[in-house]
Amino acid sequence: MATMKSVQTGGVGRIEVVDVERPVPGPKDVLLKIRAGGICGTDVTFLHMGGMPARAHLGGDLVPIALGHEPAGEVVEAGADVTGLEVGDRVVVNPQDAPTGIIGCGGRHGALSEYLLIENAEVGRSVAVIPDTVPFEVASLNEPMAVSRHAVNRSEAGPDDKVVVFGAGPIGLGAAIWLKLRGVRHVVVVDVIPARLEKALAVGADAVINSAEEDVTARLTQLHGQSANALGQPRPGTDVFIDAAGAPAVFNTVVANAQWHARLVMVAVQKKGEIDLGGMLRSELTLVASQGYPSEIFEVTPELVEHHERFAKLISHRVPFADVHRAFELALTPGAAEKVVVTFDA
Template sequence: MKAVRVHGPGDVRLDEVEAPVAGERDVVVRVAAAGICGSDVTYVRTGGVAAPATEPFGLGHELAGTVETVGAAVQGIRPGDRVIVNPMGDGNAIGAGVPEGAFAPWLLVREATLGGAIHRIPDDLSFDRAALAEPLSVSLHAVNRSEAKPGDRVVLFGAGPIGLGILIFLKQRGITDIAVVDTTDHRLDRARRLGATLTVNPDRQDLREALGVAFGTGELFGWPVVNATHWFEVTGSAAVVDSIVALAPFHARMVLVAVHHDPVPVNFQMALGKEMTIVTSMAYPDEFPDVIAAIEGGVDLSPMISHVLPFADFEAAFATAQDRHASAKVLVTFDD
């Protein structure tokens, strides 16, 4: 079968590999849809997860499909089950430095358990929507870490797929005052479709002024501030961290969701004076079931998806996913 694998920095190939065979405690999933993540782009650029890998590894970790074969010792999972795969479940690390990756027609899931790596979905849930469960789980974990509640005022920097997912779950939590900041107009349009109260493009608008009109302004120790309670950083930009610390008011909460690949200087004098709470959010230790329930409940996910391309066009799909001015979530689909 054909499988996308990373061979080194900037070296991603469509290789011919053996189709997987399930061991006694494994399952093989026939992939129907898989999303391209910013992490995939970073892994290709790096040639590995954190450093260049010594062996080629499979790419892709956001997927849904149908169980093809089941090992003799696997319980509760049957061939034909329509499923979402948690790539980190049951000790797997799918698409993160191991041979298995989602960009292949069949995927081996090791030591598979129902509710661990394998989550069953109903027949009427499309695979395109189901494949969004992984990035949405990242988003929900960030919202959980934020402890945001109705009545809070939120500024969300970054309207890519993770940021849009955060917006979805903030709205579900009853939070109505949400400003989304991004330099890409089509992503801001997607945020408006999902219910953002205010969208700001700082390339064309004064950020402090626009946020101040929405949330009010104040002053602390001579520092002008914007009266928003929660600030999400989903861009990976050091300049955004600096802006948040500068703009946030007393007792504000900053949630760092994006990966910063270089050290980021922080004005801790200002953060200290404001008694800011700085929270980091990584992956999704417990969120998969709640996300699946939200998807099954009919939450509108259409603004998150910008492109759906067949696996045969993976090269074009991957190029599109790297162009933030042209894309949101790019999905790759496989023939039945």
């Protein structure tokens, strides 16, 4: 039996690298050799939990999860019935298309493994082919950039809009890139970490605000002009807010600064907190939730390819699979890393 190494949860705050059986593709499947895989906030959440509650256990026992849902890899085997894919093709993956469960999120397979089985492989549905001009570690950003793209799509931001993105992590910075690529007039990124704000400017944000040191209201008014809410109270002229941070303080800041008919897109997982419904009413603030990527997973791929050098700036750490424990230590330490990508030998 051929085996491979795979990363799974190993208890609270820990991973384990285990030897598991290497998958064998069926007639409709392909086998990928993984060449790069990103670590996501969802992976960190699973580690904080120590696994995932098993449905079969009424007592709520935790079971290990095979981790990794941001892969880029190379086809090394293809089933006889597979069309449109050949050995040697470089691909990115739709982790939500796996019939045995979402890859890396409770499904049978995890992408932080030496090999990954793509069941019922179909170009444009489960995988997309990428050219060899794009480094695998940049290609692995396809999945999180689809999350960012969906948030921007949900915002309906247009060329004349003035937009603020809270949170300069990968999702927030990805949103800033997509906003500028679609020609949005002015994009501000807000965070509390200076290095992240520098990165925001490097990827194309028009301005940044350090909310730990600056008055957000005054700075937004300076950047976006003065407007008003439904009662005529002064507010910055910001049209769209995107929350990629998930902190209650962000929601409160948006409500306090929303002009009449402003929009707030909530893409970050929200922490518990009170909502000022009266403040929302006074601005007739539209709250839009953004979850995953219903149609964006491969919508983003051509532009990721075209602008891969710009997206490459989002990666702060490239860590070899042999040192994957260090990769997760970085991801688990607040402020230590922006985007960690695990790389695999050819």
